Amino acid sequence: MKARAGAKPAPPARAQRYKVGQQQIIRGDCLRALRRMEAESVDVIITSPPYNIGLSYRSYPDRKEEDEYLDWMLEVAHGLRRVLRADGSFFLNISGSSAQPWLPFELAVRLRDLFVLQNHISWVKSISVGEDSFGHFKPMNSQRFLHRGHEHLFHFTLHGDVTLDRLSAGVPYKDKSNIARRGHVQDRRCRGDAWFIPYETVRDRKQKFDHPGTFPVALPEQCLLLHGQEDAQVLDPFMGTGTTLLAAQRLGCFGVGIEIDPEYVAIARQRLREDLDAAEA
Template identity: 30%
Template sequence: MDEKESEQRREKTQTRSFGAGNRISHDASGYYESKLYSELPRETPFEEDQALPDDLRNALILADARSMKQIPDRSVHLMVTSPPYNVSKAYDEDLSLREYLELLEDVFRETHRVLVHGGRACINVANVGRKPYIPLSDHISHIMTSIGFLMRGEVIWNKGAGAGVSMAWGSYKSASNPVLRDVHEYILIFSKGGFGRDAKGRENTITKEDFMEWTKSVWTMPTESAKKVGHPAPFPVELPRRLIELYTFKDDVILDPFMGSGSTALAALTTNRQYVGFEIAPEFAERARQRIDRYLQTGDTGGKAPPKVESGQTPIDPTSQDQATADSDSL
């Protein structure tokens, strides 16, 4: 082999070299400088984190998350939520699509404000309807990038055989009008300001096996029982638990602006993180508080994720703190 051929063999591959075997020392810089990326949000200069006040650590706040003025800028490390679907379930307002998306935009702008530089936002969403189909995941992705979030990717949540599949066949066994029956939802994943966070002095808790499995873009896990949890659209504790362990360090702060039945709070406690959550419906806030209390007393999450609190460590009891604020009630 001559010197020229040797140099060619050592040359870095480019992103356009799809199918190239053993793409070691891959150089994607040219791809990300292309026109395809020219109009998308860019990483921004680093800004220092701020501390979340002690009285908001492990707090469930009965208030509208369109204003999270209790929370300082850059004091939350991860947001995990599943917005209400606005499809005439008992706890939803009857909003137009435009009004619904405006509500979400207000909440996610506040989320952007309170996240640290490099903090992540993970949104579980199901698309709805058939006449026509409403791709809420697409609408939310557009909202998030217009705010300035950097999209990291998406996970397909395959709800498996236990999914409550709609029996709206359309035209049964006929090409007249067959209807697709969803057995999946989306988890949209974004970052604020930058993709990375400094790991110095911080402790990871994820195992090698879980990291290898959870960085795949399809997760298969069963749904949560609405009757068991006492909420019309709960997600399993396992879902936020995976996101928390994958995207945060021990003792980080997790926000859920639509707390619902409290699954995100439980996932935070079981992984040695702290939570702050908002819920506007008193009955669901009370149900979340009951689930949290039960976990603190018994270790039972009422869901699919096993408890993971370290031996000898007691999670902070949200009912023992003074959570009063000027414009909201805390539970």
């Protein structure tokens, strides 16, 4: 029997585990699952937790009191720090809203005692250049606020000294004369800290797997390329519909995704299987 809309189903007494290729999915509460993971076993964490701005998740009430939400996220972060290796990267995608613009920064400040903010990346979802525009535009009916065209991607590390593969995550030079003139060995430069990664255009929520907070697979792919470790052990404690694991699979990494909602778990398993089948075809 399906849960009533907006109701939070009780998590299973025992976490359920699924394996698709090199990717492992744990259906259960992330705090419980993190406690069972081996310490210092993860190279890269990429995740987008609930934003606490009233999004309509199936199995999670996205409207806690702010201090309650921040305390909960801090508890999750303690678990993530325990499993992250000394040279690991933690990429946290989060956004506020026009009514709650401080929330991402409040969370980042709370995490200051656990991590170093090595890079702050702006994920640009839509942008206007001159009289042209690019990316997915979501209208906002307001006389006070601007359209929100970006989200935050905080890159945390334990000590702020993690070496990155900036060129693998980079872009070709626009002016090719810069290659020889500046002594570069290849036609690649750092992408910088503003990443334009638009969504594919969709017409309804079914095309986003009925999930209110998905991100394009190119976003976790760029994170993995930037960290630059082959065969990395990847973790997403708020897996959703499996986009981080999909990126890990395509780049030959080993992923673990944790998700409490059974329907999102089913979608993630299907996406991973279909992607494996397409790669083998």
